[in-house]
Amino acid sequence: MVKRVAIVGIGTTGFRPITPDVSYRELIFEAARKAYTDAGIEPSEVDGFIAAAEDFIEGYSICDEYCPDQIGAVLKPTHTIAGDFIQALAAGYMMIMTGAFKTVTVESHSKASNIKNVDEVLGFAFDPVYNRPLRETPHAIAGLEMTRYMFETCTSSEQCAKVVVKNKGNAMRNPYAAFGADISEKDVMNSEPISLPLHRLDIAPHADGAVVAVLADGDTALALTDAPIWIEGLGWCTDTPTLEMRDWGEAAYARIAAEMAYKMAGIADPVGMIDFAEICDEYSFKELQHMEALKLCRPGEAAHLLESGATSFTGRLPINVSGGALGVGHLFEASGAHKILELVEQLRGHAGARQIPDVNIGLAQVWRGVPTATGAVAILSNM
Amino acid sequence: MKLEDCKLGGTHLKSSDFEKCKVLTTEWTPNLGYAWDNGVAIGRYLAELKEGKIIARICHECHRIMLPPRMFCELCFRPTDEWTYVEDTGVVNTFSIARVNWDASRRGPKEPPLIPAVIEIDGATKGMGILHMLGEIGPDDVKIGMKVRAVWKKPEDRTGAITDILYFKPVRAAASKKAAAGRKR
Numbered sequence: 001m002v003k004r005v006a007i008v009g010i011g012t013t014g015f016r017p018i019t020p021d022v023s024y025r026e027l028i029f030e031a032a033r034k035a036y037t038d039a040g041i042e043p044s045e046v047d048g049f050i051a052a053a054e055d056f057i058e059g060y061s062i063c064d065e066y067c068p069d070q071i072g073a074v075l076k077p078t079h080t081i082a083g084d085f086i087q088a089l090a091a092g093y094m095m096i097m098t099g100a101f102k103t104v105t106v107e108s109h110s111k112a113s114n115i116k117n118v119d120e121v122l123g124f125a126f127d128p129v130y131n132r133p134l135r136e137t138p139h140a141i142a143g144l145e146m147t148r149y150m151f152e153t154c155t156s157s158e159q160c161a162k163v164v165v166k167n168k169g170n171a172m173r174n175p176y177a178a179f180g181a182d183i184s185e186k187d188v189m190n191s192e193p194i195s196l197p198l199h200r201l202d203i204a205p206h207a208d209g210a211v212v213a214v215l216a217d218g219d220t221a222l223a224l225t226d227a228p229i230w231i232e233g234l235g236w237c238t239d240t241p242t243l244e245m246r247d248w249g250e251a252a253y254a255r256i257a258a259e260m261a262y263k264m265a266g267i268a269d270p271v272g273m274i275d276f277a278e279i280c281d282e283y284s285f286k287e288l289q290h291m292e293a294l295k296l297c298r299p300g301e302a303a304h305l306l307e308s309g310a311t312s313f314t315g316r317l318p319i320n321v322s323g324g325a326l327g328v329g330h331l332f333e334a335s336g337a338h339k340i341l342e343l344v345e346q347l348r349g350h351a352g353a354r355q356i357p358d359v360n361i362g363l364a365q366v367w368r369g370v371p372t373a374t375g376a377v378a379i380l381s382n383m
Numbered sequence: 384m385k386l387e388d389c390k391l392g393g394t395h396l397k398s399s400d401f402e403k404c405k406v407l408t409t410e411w412t413p414n415l416g417y418a419w420d421n422g423v424a425i426g427r428y429l430a431e432l433k434e435g436k437i438i439a440r441i442c443h444e445c446h447r448i449m450l451p452p453r454m455f456c457e458l459c460f461r462p463t464d465e466w467t468y469v470e471d472t473g474v475v476n477t478f479s480i481a482r483v484n485w486d487a488s489r490r491g492p493k494e495p496p497l498i499p500a501v502i503e504i505d506g507a508t509k510g511m512g513i514l515h516m517l518g519e520i521g522p523d524d525v526k527i528g529m530k531v532r533a534v535w536k537k538p539e540d541r542t543g544a545i546t547d548i549l550y551f552k553p554v555r556a557a558a559s560k561k562a563a564a565g566r567k568r
Contacts (some may be wrong), residue, residue, distance in 0.1 A: 023422025029455040036460065043460050059417035069457040116416030187457045 004245045005096045006221035006228030007213050007380070008103075010344050014176040015209035015329050018113040024058075024210075028070040031210035035105070036072070039214040039222055043072025046214065047101040051080045052088035052108040052333040056121050059061050059114065060266070066159060066222035071107045072213060076382050083236075084108075084366045085211065086336035086376035090234045091270020092215045102220045111329035118206065123330040125371055141243070141370040143195035148248035150197065150291050152299070154298060157197045160284040161188035164304065165202050167281055170313055171323025172303035173354040176338075178207045178329045179344060188284070202284040207329020213336035213344075229344045232361070232379045236262025239373030253287075253375035254293035254365060261363075261377040262295075272297045274319065275359040276346060276366065278339035280367040280375075281324040291319065291366055313354065321346070323356050330369070336376060339364035424454045427466070433493050433543040435535050439469045439507050450507035469506030471533035472554065476501040476512070479523045502531055502551055518550030530554045 004088050011034025013019075013027055022030075036043055044050075051067040060066060064080035067073065081088040085108035115121055122138035150156065162185055171180030183201070184334040192199040221228040235257040239246060243303060258270075266271045277296065281287035288302035305311055311319040322328055322342040331338055343362040345351045361381045368374040400406055421429060425438060428451055433437040440452035456463050476498035483489050490496065497516060504512035511518040517525060518521060519533060531551035541547040 013406065020420050021422070023420055023425055026424070033455070033462075053472050056415065059415070059419065069453075070455070072457065072460045074457050095488050111420070114417055114419050115485050116418055117414065120416075124411075124415070128409050132411060212491045 003097060004216065004218040005093045005215055005220075005231045006229055007035075007231065007340070007344055008213035008216045008221050008224045009035045009041065010211065010341055011035030011038055012176065012211045012341055013209050014177050015110075015207040015331065015338065017178050017276045017329065018205055019111070019208040019210075020113075024109060024111045024114070025066075025070040027208070028107060028210045028212070031109070032071045032105070032107065032212040035212035035214050039216075041103065041214060042104065046072070046103045046105050047077070048092070048095050048104040049073035049076055050080040050088045050092050050095075050104065051078070052083060052085045052106070052337070053080055054082050054333055056124060057112075057115065057332050060068040064167065067107070069375055071105055073105070076176050077101075080130055083370055083374070084333055084336040084376055085193070085340065086234075086364060086366050087236050088214075088380050089213070089336070089378055090236060090339065090376070092144050093234055096215060096217050098250055100151045102217050104215045104340040106213060107210070107212045108331075108334040108337040110206070110334045112206035112301075112330070113208050116158055122370060127222070127243070131371075134173070138196040138370045139198055142203075142286075143198045145248050145289070146197050146283065147283045149285055152249035153194065153288075153292070153303070154221065154300060155285070155288060155303045158185055158189060158223070159307065160202060160288065161185040161199075162198070162303075162306055163281060163284040163287045166312060167320050167324040167326040169288070169327075170321050170354065171327025173190055173313070173321075173352075174323050174328065175352070176209075176341075177327045179205055179327050180323060198283060199330070200338050200370050204282045204325035204330040206275040209329075209331060209334065209338070211341050212380065213337075213340065227348055227382065229347050232381050233261035233265030234376075234378055235262075235264070236333070236376035238375070241371075250299070251289050251367070251375065253292050253373045254280075254367065254377070255295070256306065257375045257377040258365065259292045265379045270363075271297070271317070273361055273381075274317070275361050276321065276356050277319050277363040277365065278322060278324070278342045279319060279363070281320055282328050282330050282335070282367065284326065286367065287319065287324065292365070294363065294365055301319055313356070318356050321351075321356060332369070335369075336364060336366035339366060340378060340380070343378075344382045347380060422454070425464045428452050429543040431468075432545065432547040433541045435471075435538065435541070435547075437469050437471055437504060437513075437533075439511075441467055441469050443467050447508040448502050448506065448511070450511045450513070467503050467506070470556075471535075471548075472500040473504040473551070474524065474530060475527055475529050475531060476503050476510070477518070477527060478517065478525050480525075498522060498525060499550065500525070500531075513545075513548070515545070515548060515550070516550040518544050519552040524553070
C-alpha cells in the first residue's frame with residue numbers, strides 16, 4: 001500500500017485585526033490546544049514539531065527558539081521553516097514519509113498588529129543595491145505586476161475590483177474572518193489610490209491569528225479519526241529574486257508549484273478534478289493571475305470566469321469561499337494555514353453557513369507576498 | 384565543468400586596496416519597530432512588579448508554581464489555574480562575572496564588573512525564578528546557593544518592567560530570617 005499522510009486535527013483562534021488581549025504565546029496555545037483536542041492526541045505523544053515563522057516579522061533574532069512551549073514541543077524534535085505554513089506542511093509530510101515520525105504538529109501564526117512599521121519591514125526585503133535606494137513602496141511591486149498582468153491578459157481594474165467584492169462578501173459567511181463587507185466595484189475603484197492601478201481596497205489588510213494542524217501517517221490517522229483529510233499533492237518553488245529579470249505578467253512560481261502538486265496527486269485535469277480552491281488574493285488581481293497559473297482556466301480567462309459567477313460561492317468552481325486574504329486578512333506566514341484550515345473544514349463538512357455541498361478535493365495555494373516570487377500549493381481530499 | 388573553470392574571474396584584492404578605500408560595500412540601517420502585546424501572564428507580572436510584588440502562576444496538574452508566570456503549562460499542556468504571590472528573596476543558582484557590556488565594549492578599569500545571576504525565588508518551584516543582576520557585592524564573594532533579596536526602585540520610578548527591581552543583594556543569614564518573618568503576607 002502506498003503510504004499516505006493525513007491531517008487528523010486542526011485548531012485556530014480565528015482572525016482579528018488586533019489581539020491586544022493575548023501574547024503571541026497565549027494566542028498560539030489556544031490554537032494548539034484545540035488542535036490536539038480535535039485530533040484526540042496529547043503533544044507528549046507527538047513525534048515532531050514544525051513552526052513557520054520569520055524573524056523580522058516576529059521581531060526576534062532566531063525566533064525558532066521561542067516556538068516550543070506554546071505547541072507542547074519542549075525537549076522534542078522541533079524546527080522552524082522561514083516560509084509559509086504550506087511549506088512547513090510539506091516538511092511535516094516528508095518527516096512522516098521517512099518513517100521516523102508517525103505524527104507531526106505544524107504551527108503558524110500572525111501577530112502583524114505588533115509590527116509598528118510593516119512597510120519598513122517589507123522594504124527591508126528589497127535588494128539593497130538595486131531597489132532599496134529608490135525607496136519605492138512595497139505595494140509598488142504589486143502595482144507593477146498588476147499593470148503587466150492586465151496588459152497581457154486584457155483584464156481591467158474594474159474586473160480586479162470584482163474579486164474584492166466577491167471575497168469580502170464571502171467573508172460575511174465566515175465567523176473567522178475580520179474584513180467581511182458588502183461593497184461594490186465602485187467602492188473599490190473610488191478607494192484611496194495606493195500604487196496605481198492598485199487602490200486601498202485591492203490590498204488585503206493584515207490580521208492576527210494562529211492555526212495548528214496535527215499530521216499523522218495513514219495507519220495512525222485511521223486509528224485516531226473516522227474522517228482524516230488526506231494530503232494528496234504538494235508543490236513549492238521560488239523564482240529569481242531579481243526584480244529586473246522576473247516574468248511580471250505570469251505567476252510562474254504558482255504554475256510550477258501547481259504542476260508539482262498535480263503530478264504528485266495524479267491530477268491530469270485540474271478543472272475536472274478540483275472541487276474548490278483557496279488561492280492567494282493578497283492583492284485583488286492575484287486571485288485572477290493565480291487561477292491562470294494553477295490551470296483552473298486559460299490565460300486571460302480568469303476575469304471572465306469571475307464575471308460569469310463560476311468562482312462565486314454557488315458557482316461550479318468556488319474560489320475563496322472563506323473570504324480569502326481580502327476578507328479574512330493577510331496573515332504573513334500563516335496565510336497558507338488559513339487556506340488549509342478552510343479546506344479541512346469544507347472537506348469535513350464543518351464549514352457551516354459557507355459549506356459548499358459535496359466537495360471531495362480542494363486546492364490551497366499561497367504566495368509569500370511582495371517582493372517575493374515564492375509559491376506553494378497543497379491538494380487535500382476526504383477520500 | 385572542470386574545477387578551475389568554476390572561478391568567476393577578476394583580480395585578487397591587496398591590502399593597499401582596502402587602505403585606499405577601493406573596496407566598496409553596500410550599507411543599510413533598518414528602522415524596525417515592534418510593540419508586543421504582553422497578554423494575560425506577562426501583563427499581570429509586570430503590573431505586580433510595579434507594585435513591588437512578584438506573582439507566579441500555579442498548575443494544579445503538575446503542581447509547579449511557575450515564575451515567570453504563564454497562562455498555560457507547557458508540560459501538562461493545559462491552562463494554568465491560579466495566581467500566587469512569591470517572595471522577593473531567593474538563592475543564586477548560577478552567575479557570571481562580566482567585564483564587558485552588553486554590546487561587547489570593555490568596562491572601564493574603575494567600573495565594577497556586572498554580575499548577572501539566575502535567582503531561584505522563594506515560593507516558586509525549585510529551578511524557577513528571575514534572571515537579574517547582583518549588586519552590593521564584590522565578584523569574589525558571589526557563591527552558588529547564596530541568599531539574595533530584591534532591591535526595588537522607588538515606587539514613583541517604577542514603570543512595570545523587569546528593571547523595577549534594580550538588582551538583588553546578599554542577605555546575611557540572621558537578617559534573612561528576621562526579614563522573612565517581617566514580610567509574611
